[in-house]
Amino acid sequence: MKKxxxxxxxxxxxxxxxxxxxxADEVKQAxxxxxxxxxxxxxxEVVTGPYKGVLTLVHKPTAFEFGSHSATGAxxxxxGKMEGKQYLVVSDDRDNDTVGTGVSDQNSKKGDxxxxxxxxxxxxxxxxxxxxxxxxxxxxxxxxxxxxxxxxNGDIKPNPANDTSISDFADETHGVKITKKVExxxxxxxxxxxxxxxxxxxxxxxxxxxxxxxxxxxxxPKTSAGKQYTSKVIWTLSTGI
Numbered sequence: 323m324k325k326x327x328x329x330x331x332x333x334x335x336x337x338x339x340x341x342x343x344x345x346a347d348e349v350k351q352a353x354x355x356x357x358x359x360x361x362x363x364x365x366x367e368v369v370t371g372p373y374k375g376v377l378t379l380v381h382k383p384t385a386f387e388f389g390s391h392s393a394t395g396a397x398x399x400x401x402g403k404m405e406g407k408q409y410l411v412v413s414d415d416r417d418n419d420t421v422g423t424g425v426s427d428q429n430s431k432k433g434d435x436x437x438x439x440x441x442x443x444x445x446x447x448x449x450x451x452x453x454x455x456x457x458x459x460x461x462x463x464x465x466x467x468x469x470x471x472x473x474x475n476g477d478i479k480p481n482p483a484n485d486t487s488i489s490d491f492a493d494e495t496h497g498v499k500i501t502k503k504v505e506x507x508x509x510x511x512x513x514x515x516x517x518x519x520x521x522x523x524x525x526x527x528x529x530x531x532x533x534x535x536x537x538x539x540x541x542x543p544k545t546s547a548g549k550q551y552t553s554k555v556i557w558t559l560s561t562g563i
Contacts, residue, residue, distance in 0.1 A: 365406035366483045373468060374415060374478045377436055379559050380468065381411035381483040381530075386456070386555075388538045393547040402536030409483040410460075410516060411530040412438055412559060413468045433524035436561045441513040442506035445540070445553040451509070452551055454540040458504040458533055463517065465491045466528030488530045497521050498529045508553055516557070 367384040388400040416432045445454045466488050469481040481487035498519045506514060517531060 365408045372477045377414045380413045380480050383408040393542045395544045400538045408533040409530045411466050413528045437518040438516040439513045439558045442508045443554040445508045445551045447549040447551045453509045456506045457537040459535045461532035461534050463498045463500050464488045464530045466530040468528050500531050
């Protein structure tokens with residue numbers, strides 16, 4: 323099995339603010355900031371390539387923002403604040419013989435099964451941790467068009483995650499399942515499947531799911547007042563499942 327891993331930073335005062343190339347049996351990492359103090363240029367961030375001829379996470383949310391709240395000691399449910407549509411986008415552009423991230427792999431080929439998972443790291447301020455749960459409500463699987471525009475370095479410049487490149491699958495069979503409600507608990511380090519293609523079909527495909535809403539549930543004692551907490555959501559794209 324190969325894996326490609328990315329992470330999303332979480333910030334809290336309380337605050338939570340919110341990429342992946344894979345060939346079989348490999349791991350990669352990246353991060354997404356999550357917090358009110360993070361300045362972003364858009365709702366999504368392009369994950370570092372390559373994109374041509376590989377399985378990769380192309381876009382991820384730039385940040386998950388939840389604002390500032392009073393530390394009353396009571397259980398708090400903070401609603402995420404979104405400016406624009408946020409997406410998780412996977413592109414499977416593999417051929418029968420794939421050179422994923424520079425490692426030739428004859429076992430990873432076009433249409434082989436894959437999955438994207440997520441888990442949440444501890445929410446911390448220094449060494450102090452707060453138990454928390456991040457809830458992501460996801461939309462249906464949509465078709466993503468990676469595009470064909472050359473980047474000048476032998477790769478493709480991926481299309482942005484927007485209404486032009488993302489559309490309904492219509493009558494096409496894509497075989498990708500989306501977990502509509504994802505619950506990530508910081509103190510349990512649980513890994514949850516975001517999207518999953520379990521059956522080999524030999525097809526190239528681009529799949530997107532919109533993060534329609536987010537919530538952060540947190541028990542914040544009064545001693546948390548004036549503090550900012552950080553964490554990470556880690557996205558892992560893997561093959562060979």
